[in-house]
Amino acid sequence: MTAEKSPHAYIAEAREELHKYAQGLLRENEKLRSAVAAMQQALLEGQRYTEEYLRIEQQSSNLSNLYVASYQLHSSVDRATVLRTIEEIVINLIGSEEVAIFECDDTGRFQVIAAVGLEDWSFAPFRLGEGLIGRHLIDDGIFINPMPPDGQQRLTACVPLRVGESIIGAVAVFRLLAHKTQLEPLDHELFQLLAVHAATAFYCATLHEKSQAQEAIAS
Amino acid sequence: MQRKKILLVDDSPTILMMEKLILANGPWDLITASDGEEAVRKASSLQPDLILLDVIMPKMSGFDALRAIRAGNSTSAMPVIMVTTRGEAANVETGWANGCNDYVMKPINAVELLAKVRSLLEEVPAAAELVQ
Numbered sequence: 001m002t003a004e005k006s007p008h009a010y011i012a013e014a015r016e017e018l019h020k021y022a023q024g025l026l027r028e029n030e031k032l033r034s035a036v037a038a039m040q041q042a043l044l045e046g047q048r049y050t051e052e053y054l055r056i057e058q059q060s061s062n063l064s065n066l067y068v069a070s071y072q073l074h075s076s077v078d079r080a081t082v083l084r085t086i087e088e089i090v091i092n093l094i095g096s097e098e099v100a101i102f103e104c105d106d107t108g109r110f111q112v113i114a115a116v117g118l119e120d121w122s123f124a125p126f127r128l129g130e131g132l133i134g135r136h137l138i139d140d141g142i143f144i145n146p147m148p149p150d151g152q153q154r155l156t157a158c159v160p161l162r163v164g165e166s167i168i169g170a171v172a173v174f175r176l177l178a179h180k181t182q183l184e185p186l187d188h189e190l191f192q193l194l195a196v197h198a199a200t201a202f203y204c205a206t207l208h209e210k211s212q213a214q215e216a217i218a219s
Numbered sequence: 220m221q222r223k224k225i226l227l228v229d230d231s232p233t234i235l236m237m238e239k240l241i242l243a244n245g246p247w248d249l250i251t252a253s254d255g256e257e258a259v260r261k262a263s264s265l266q267p268d269l270i271l272l273d274v275i276m277p278k279m280s281g282f283d284a285l286r287a288i289r290a291g292n293s294t295s296a297m298p299v300i301m302v303t304t305r306g307e308a309a310n311v312e313t314g315w316a317n318g319c320n321d322y323v324m325k326p327i328n329a330v331e332l333l334a335k336v337r338s339l340l341e342e343v344p345a346a347a348e349l350v351q
Contacts (some may be wrong), residue, residue: 001347054330061329064240072233090235095326177304179324 025026051060062186069193073201077208080167083114084203089194090173092117094187098174104167112136117206118174132159133172142191144183158190159191161199168203223340224248228258229302230276234325238271240338241329247313255279259287259303267327269340271332272298272319274310282317289318298339302327 050055072085072163083101090099098117103111110133112123126134136143136158156176161169171194176183225247227238235251242249250295251344252258256278261269265279274281287293303315316320316324321335 024315057330058335061241064237064329065326068233068236068240072236075232085233088231092231092234092325092327093237175326180326 007067037102062189064088065186066189066193069093070197072186073197076156077205079202079205079209082198082205086171086194086198086202087116089190089198090171094173094190095177096175097182100172100174102170102172104169110137110170113169128167132210133170137167137170142188142195144188144191153154157187157191159194159198163196163199163203168206169200222246222248223227223268223335224250224259224265225340226252226258226265226270227317228252228255228271228276229273229323230254234273234327237327238332241327241332245333247336247340255281255284255287259291259294262297262300263291266293267297269329269336271302271323272299273302273326274314275304278322281320282313284316285317285319300332300335300339300343 006019012184053114069089072088073082076082076085086097086101090096097118100112100118100121100123101117103113104110104125109125110127111125115121117124124131128134129138132155136155137160142160145154145156155172155174157173159173160167163172225242227235227242227249228251229235229238232251235253239249239251247268250261250267252261254276258270259279260270261267272281272284276284279287285299285301288297288299296336298320299318301311301319302325303314303322304325311322321341323332323335329343
């Protein structure tokens with residue numbers, strides 16, 4: 001005949017069981033916590049990779065824009081084609097449908113030679129320092145309006161076309177497209193590119209046209 | 220497996236070059252057309268899997284080309300992304316009304332364009348396979 005367990009012994013045994021069970025739960029909890037932490041870490045890592053991918057994709061796109069702009073500008077020595085390329089860069093890569101291109105003639109007067117979206121405007125010839133655009137051109141750099149366009153036809157940017165020390169022309173960009181609320185850093189780089197590459201492309205095309213005309217007269 | 224074909228339609232060499240550069244690394248063959256008429260002709264003869272269609276073009280506008288593509292027996296179901304310069308609601312609405320599948324606005328954002336192209340070329344067939 002076995003002696004019956006006392007209530008105290010039952011309680012002690014049950015307490016022991018519960019303790020073991022609780023220890024097991026704590027270990028399980030610890031494992032789950034580690035798994036969650038690892039998942040969160042992986043998630044963060046994934047987010048970082050996504051952000052990095054988007055950043056690289058954007059950077060590659062920006063470089064593509066600059067490459068396309070410079071490639072197109074130097075792909076022809078025909079004046080009309082170069083002018084059309086400058087317009088296309090402003091319309092398609094910068095995002096404005098109001099652009100005017102000016103050329104400086106032998107007397108130092110700037111005259112409009114191409115314009116898009118500004119049919120109702122008449123641009124009087126001006127000299128450096130005269131008028132809105134002429135004043136910006138003597139500031140020795142690209143003028144970029146710090147205020148976002150307010151819907152009026154106002155100057156957004158003015159890019160001098162410079163070859164050596166001479167300003168041979170200018171590109172004036174007016175209102176941006178409705179969905180483009182402000183200029184991006186890439187646009188500033190495109191303006192820089194226009195200032196140098198559009199100027200040389202336009203200069204070469206003009207020289208080519210003059211030499212063609214002289215050849216035609218000579219023959 | 221045959222590579223998918225994308226027809227890029229724009230009268231601007233700048234935009235065509237830009238689109239080609241953006242899509243060059245994808246597993247797609249790129250075909251180009253420089254006006255609406257050529258686009259409709261190539262859509263019918265080359266059977267591209269996707270068309271990127273500019274709105275303002277000589278000879279035939281993008282909207283007219285889209286209508287012709289939707290009316291053609293062999294081209295009516297082709298996915299078309301309109302490429303618009305003006306993002307005004309009316310322009311986008313006209314695109315939807317004529318049956319375009321999506322649109323992107325110029326200046327083209329490479330990340331956005333790639334996402335839309337992948338979505339129309341890759342995710343749609345994958346979903347269809349799941350149903351089978």
